[in-house]
Amino acid sequence: MSQRIVIVGAGHAAGEFCAALMQDGFDGSITLFGDEPHLPYQRPPLSKAYLTGEMDRDRLFLRGADFYETHAIALKPNVSVTAINRGTKTVTTSDGSEEPYDTLVLMTGARVRHLSCPGADLGGVRYVRSIADADALGAALEPGQTMVVIGGGYIGLEVAASARKLGLAVSVVEMAPRLLARVASAEFSSDVHDLHTANGVSILCETGVAEITGNGDGQVTGVRLADKTVLDAHHVVVGIGVMANEEIATQAGLKTNNGILVDAAGRTSDPSIFAAGDVARFDHKLYGSIRLESVQNAVEQAKICADTIRGTTASYDPVPWFWSDQYDAKIQLAGLSAGYDRAVRRAGKRPGSGSIWLYREGALIAVEALSDAPAYMMGKRWLEEGQSPDPERIADTDIKIKDVV
Template sequence: MTLTCLIVGASHAAAQLAPSLRQEGWLGRILVLADEPSLPYHRPPLSKAYLLGEKNHEGLLIRSQAAYDKIGVEFKLGVHVQAIDRSAKTVTLDTGECLSYDKLALCTGSRVRKVNLPGAHLPGVHYLRTLLDINRIKQDALACKHAVVVGGGYIGLEGAAVLRKLGMTVTVLEMAPRILARVTSPEMSEFFTRVHGEEGVSLRTGIAVEGFEGGDHVQQVRCADGTLIPADLVVVGIGILPNVELAQEAGLAVDNGILVDEYCRTSDPDIVAAGDCTNHPNALYQQRLRLESVPNATDQAKTAAASLCDKEKPYHSLPWFWSDQYDIKLQIVGLSQGYERIVMRGDWLKGRSFAAFYLKHGKVISIDCVNRPQEFMVGKRLVSEQIEIDPARLADETIAMKDLIPAQGHPFQGLR
C-alpha cells in the first residue's frame, strides 16, 4: 500500500523537507499544501533584490516545478488547511476537500505582527512578508516620495535601506530607546544608527505611532507626541508570530511555537514540524528556542524528513542569521543574550568592517560579523566548541583568526 505524507505550508522548511524525504528513502506520495499561489520561494531577497527589480518571481523560486516533478513531489497551491483530525489521520481544506495522511509535516512558518491603529487599513500601509506584500509596495515605492518605516528591527532597517536606494526620503520610527534594542548590543545599535544616518535615513527612537491618516491613500503618520510625518508609503515591521493555531486546535503541545524534540517530532508520533513555527531544545544553550531563520528551517527539515522515515538524526545546528543593508553583510553566529562582555575586532566607530564578540564566563557565545567572512567562519567554531579565549587576542587583528583555535577538540565540535 502506498503511504502518503502531507506537508502543510510552502515555507523554506517545506521546500527542504520534500526532497529530503526522498533522499531518506520515502517511496510514497508527497503532497505539499500551500497557502500562497506560488511554489516555495526565497523570502530574504523579497525586500532587497526583488523590490529593487534585480530578481523576478522565477529567480526567487527555491526549486523549479521541473525539479519537484523529477522527484515526484506534488503541490496544491492557494489552499488553506482548516483542521487536522489526528484520530482519523485527515486534514480538511478550505475547499471542503478532506485528505488522508500516514505522516504529516507542519511547516506553517510565521506571519507578520499587525498593528491595530486608526488608518492601518489605508492603501499605502504595507507589511514585509510575502510576494504579494512586495508587489504592493512596488506600486508605492517611487523616487522623491516619502516613506515611513515603523519598527527599528532588522526587517525594518533592511526595508529602509532598500527604499533609500530607490530614492525615497525615509524615516524610521522606533518605540524603544534605540534601534535593534531587542536583538543586539548598544554598540551594534550605535553602529547601524550611524550607517543609516550616513545614508540619509532619519531615525527617531523613543517614539510611538498613534495612527495613519489620509483619504483614499495614506498621507501622513501621526505620532503619540503629536508629530505628523509625511508618508506616501508606510512599511510596518514590528516582528512576526508563529503559525501554531492549526497544531493547537489539533491538540498538539504548543508553547511559543509547536513543541518538538531534537528529532523534530511533535507530541504526535506521526506528525513532525520544522521552521519558524517550532520550539525546539538546543543542547549548546541548554534551553528551548524558537528561531526565525532560513538555516534553522532547512536544517530542521532534514531532521524531520529522517524522522518520518524512522531514522534518528538529531537537530543540533548552531543558530546563525544574516542581514544585508547597503554595502553591509552582517552575519550573526549564536545568541548573545546574557553576555557579560563585548570585545570589538576592527574599527566599529568609523568603518564598516569589524566583528563584535560576546563573551560569557570567558567563552565566546555569539559574534556579529560586519563584512568579516573570516571571523564568521572561524567564529562558528569558537562558539560551537565553547572555547575559552583571551579577550586581548580576540581584539588583536595582527593575530589571524585561524590561530585563535586551539588544537584540541570539544564535545560540540560536530555542530553544523
C-alpha cells in the same frame, strides 16, 4: 503500504524537506498544501534585491515545477489546511476535502504582526512577508517619495536600505531605545544605527506611533508620533515582528507555546506529526527554549525531519546563524546575543567593518559581524566547537583572527 506524507505550508522549510526526502529516494506519496499561489520560494530577497528590482521573480523559487512533477509530489496551491483530525489521521482543507496521512509535517511559518493604532488600515500601509506584498510595495515606490518604516528590526531596516537605494527619503521609528533590540547586542545596534544614518536614514528610537494619518481617499499621508510630531509619508512599512502559525496544531491538542513544541528529531507531542521552520520551538542546550526565524533553521530542521522520517537517527543542535544585506554591508550573525554580559569589539580590515564578540560568564555565546566575513566564519566555527577565544586576544588586531585560538 507505502507511507503517505502530508505537508502543511509550502514555504522554505517545505521546499527543503521535499528535496531532502527525495535525495536518497522515497517511495511513498507526498501531498503539499500551501495557502499561497506559488511553488515554495525564498523570502529574503523580498526586502532586498527583489524589492529593488535587481532580482527576477524566477530566482525566488527554490526549485522549478519539474522537480515536483518528477518526484510525483502533489502540489495543492491556494489551499489551506483548516483542521488536523488526529483520531482519523486526516486533515481538513479549505476546499472541503479530507486528506489522509501516515505522517503529517507542519511547516506553516509565521505571519506578520499587525499595527493596531488608528489609521492602521489606510491604503499605503504595508507589510513584507510574501511575493504579493513585495510586488505591491515595489510597484508603488518612486524616487523622491517619503517612507516611514515602523519597527527597527531586520526586515524594517532592509526595506529602509532598499528604499534609500531607490531614491526615497526614509525615516525609521522604533519604540525600543535602540534598533535590533530583540536580536542584537547594544554595541552592534549602534554600528547598524551608524550605517543607516550614514546612508541618509533618519532614525527615531524610543518613539511611539499614535496614529497613521490619511486623506479623503483613504490613502496614508503620514505618521503622527506619540509626541505629536507628524512625519509625512507616501508609504508606511510596518515591520514589528511575526507570530507563529500554530493555531491548527493548538486546536488539535498538540503542545504549543508561541510555536509548536518539537524535540531534537523534529517530532511534536504526537509522534506521527512533525514541525519545522519559523513555527517550531525547541530546546537548545546553550540558548534554552527557542523559536528561530531564519533560512538556516528552516533548511536544517526540515532535513532533520526528513532524516527521522526515513528512519535515520537525527538530532538538531544548531549554532544559529543569520545574515542580512543592507546597502553594501553584509551583516552576519552566529549564536544568539540574549543574556550576554561582556561585549568585545574587534576592528575589521576596512573602514566600517568589524565584529562584536559576546560572552556570558566567560563563554562565547555569539559573534556579530559587519562586513567582516573572516571574523564571522571563525566565530561560527569556535561556537560549533564549543571554544571560547580569549577576549583580550580577540580585541588585539595585531593577532590574525585565525591565530587567536
